[in-house]
Amino acid sequence: MRERIIRAVAGAFVLASIALAVWVNLNWLFFTAFVGLNLLQSSFTKFCPLEYILGKSGVK
Numbered sequence: 001m002r003e004r005i006i007r008a009v010a011g012a013f014v015l016a017s018i019a020l021a022v023w024v025n026l027n028w029l030f031f032t033a034f035v036g037l038n039l040l041q042s043s044f045t046k047f048c049p050l051e052y053i054l055g056k057s058g059v060k
Contacts, residue, residue, distance in 0.1 A: 002054050009050060010035055 013035045020028035042048040 001060050006050050
């Protein structure tokens, strides 16, 4: 269940930041890059901050 939540949140963040970049300010693309870099580093280190938070909050 945690993996599905993580993927959903990451996808929502990317889509929201792209929409904000189009309609508000292009600097929102830095948030998209942050999400992408976090996903990339978590594939190497096996550490994801959201997974840690979900684990502490009791999500299986």
